[in-house]
Amino acid sequence: MPADVALMWGLRDERRRGPKPSLTAEDITRAAIELADAEGLGAVSMARVAERLGNSTMALYRHVKSKDELLVLMTDAALERPEPLPEGVDWRTGLTFWAAGVLTAVRKHRWYASLPISGPPAGPNNLAWFDSALGALAGTGLTEEAKVGVVMGLMTYVQGEIRLSLDLAAGFTDNPEAFSRYGATLARVVDPRQLPALARVLEAGVFDENISFDESSDADFDFGLQLYLDGLSAFITRVTGEQ
Amino acid sequence: MPADVALMWGLRDERRRGPKPSLTAEDITRAAIELADAEGLGAVSMARVAERLGNSTMALYRHVKSKDELLVLMTDAALERPEPLPEGVDWRTGLTFWAAGVLTAVRKHRWYASLPISGPPAGPNNLAWFDSALGALAGTGLTEEAKVGVVMGLMTYVQGEIRLSLDLAAGFTDNPEAFSRYGATLARVVDPRQLPALARVLEAGVFDENISFDESSDADFDFGLQLYLDGLSAFITRVTGEQ
DNA sequence: CCCCTACTGCGTATTAGATACGCTAAATAG
DNA sequence: CTATTTAGCGTATCTAATACGCAGTAGGGG
Numbered sequence: 001m002p003a004d005v006a007l008m009w010g011l012r013d014e015r016r017r018g019p020k021p022s023l024t025a026e027d028i029t030r031a032a033i034e035l036a037d038a039e040g041l042g043a044v045s046m047a048r049v050a051e052r053l054g055n056s057t058m059a060l061y062r063h064v065k066s067k068d069e070l071l072v073l074m075t076d077a078a079l080e081r082p083e084p085l086p087e088g089v090d091w092r093t094g095l096t097f098w099a100a101g102v103l104t105a106v107r108k109h110r111w112y113a114s115l116p117i118s119g120p121p122a123g124p125n126n127l128a129w130f131d132s133a134l135g136a137l138a139g140t141g142l143t144e145e146a147k148v149g150v151v152m153g154l155m156t157y158v159q160g161e162i163r164l165s166l167d168l169a170a171g172f173t174d175n176p177e178a179f180s181r182y183g184a185t186l187a188r189v190v191d192p193r194q195l196p197a198l199a200r201v202l203e204a205g206v207f208d209e210n211i212s213f214d215e216s217s218d219a220d221f222d223f224g225l226q227l228y229l230d231g232l233s234a235f236i237t238r239v240t241g242e243q
Numbered sequence: 244m245p246a247d248v249a250l251m252w253g254l255r256d257e258r259r260r261g262p263k264p265s266l267t268a269e270d271i272t273r274a275a276i277e278l279a280d281a282e283g284l285g286a287v288s289m290a291r292v293a294e295r296l297g298n299s300t301m302a303l304y305r306h307v308k309s310k311d312e313l314l315v316l317m318t319d320a321a322l323e324r325p326e327p328l329p330e331g332v333d334w335r336t337g338l339t340f341w342a343a344g345v346l347t348a349v350r351k352h353r354w355y356a357s358l359p360i361s362g363p364p365a366g367p368n369n370l371a372w373f374d375s376a377l378g379a380l381a382g383t384g385l386t387e388e389a390k391v392g393v394v395m396g397l398m399t400y401v402q403g404e405i406r407l408s409l410d411l412a413a414g415f416t417d418n419p420e421a422f423s424r425y426g427a428t429l430a431r432v433v434d435p436r437q438l439p440a441l442a443r444v445l446e447a448g449v450f451d452e453n454i455s456f457d458e459s460s461d462a463d464f465d466f467g468l469q470l471y472l473d474g475l476s477a478f479i480t481r482v483t484g485e486q
Numbered sequence: 487c488c489c490c491t492a493c494t495g496c497g498t499a500t501t502a503g504a505t506a507c508g509c510t511a512a513a514t515a516g
Numbered sequence: 517c518t519a520t521t522t523a524g525c526g527t528a529t530c531t532a533a534t535a536c537g538c539a540g541t542a543g544g545g546g
Binding site for chain 2: 001002005009114116117118119120122124127128130131132134135137138143144145147148149150152153156157159160161163164167168171175178179181182185186188189190194195196197198200201204206220223224226227228229230231232234235
Binding site: 259260261262263300 | 502503504505511512513514515
């Protein structure tokens, strides 16, 4: 079993000799998460994390193999456990509930979506979310393999949407003028002969108003999600012949 | 207009005095892309790019403001222009064609999906893709605003799927054993009382075979895409009452 | 009860990378 | 022809990851 997976599940072997550790990998992960919450992912350096814990930089390396491993631990630890699905709801209600839960959980850590993806989900929290989404599909009659495909697709969409909206929001707070000028900038650069469809959008004034993120992102998220779920509904009907 | 947008469109002001530049921002961008293609995004440092161009590191800063700006330029330059959509096809055929084109274009640069997203599309190549997808929806009767929402959602899904599959593929080549053991690792860690739906998936043996990426990713991509398009079809019918 | 040894904390040093600063030289406007 | 603008680049600084080895700690076997 990979070392990082063992760490996330708390399966390290019991210590025997030597001094008591003054730190655990969980402490380090928690401190890194707090630091990222407060100052962004860019502020997470081994030195800053150690400082926050009152230890030296190199002490951390006794507990995590590398910074990359720390990032993997953060990927799991930053997610809370999902709320259990309401009893007896249909798959669509269940997945909508699930997606809203993912959105809520990830919103608490704006840096979450810029973490590198290191592999398929393996930590306890990630697997709990995975299980929860699979559970929502329990009554559909899909094969287990199809359920996995559907949930992977859904996770991809949700993560992508979150990443996009968080990155745009970050760019927006960094440099609001660039966004308020977006429509005007495009207008100066788009040639209607070259990009006619885009020119029509500009003419219609879609980008004229300032893009506001906090309000629009929920609506966009839900819009795309409902499209996906509409498609899933058609797929389930096609495959199983029942609702 | 932001400086990077002007650079991408070649709108820098004409030079007058001083020595002829031996480099342009495009040269630098091209060299950076070649380097990333050959050795990955991690190998792209200002020093390595300069070395490849036979210039000193600091010379690059006369042409790009920072490495971040260089990454933005790469985001646009790495995409080729889209093939024009076939004439007279319906929106669904058009978007399927478009998505396949995106996939093809991005596959040529495996690092593409790990570039940070800096803002809404603004470069000539990105906008050409944007225009192409909007054009596919021209006959649907959707409002311009709805088209933008649909295309944004689609881009999000496509980018997310690509990012996920490329990151997993990278993890796979780094460490193939972790992947072949994935099912076995999960089996050791998943408690059927805690994660019953996931346990059923494991029992069904879904993760028992080695995950192969090159073949499966196309199928997964298409599966999710068709779900989204099924949903879009329902949406279009609902909104416009026509096909 | 003691000492061997595995283990922790950490100081130091190395390496890599981004980028500020200022010098020198090349073009060109006037 | 000369003042001005700009390119290339050497040097230096700053940040960060992390290899290495020392010193002190504590449990277990004698």
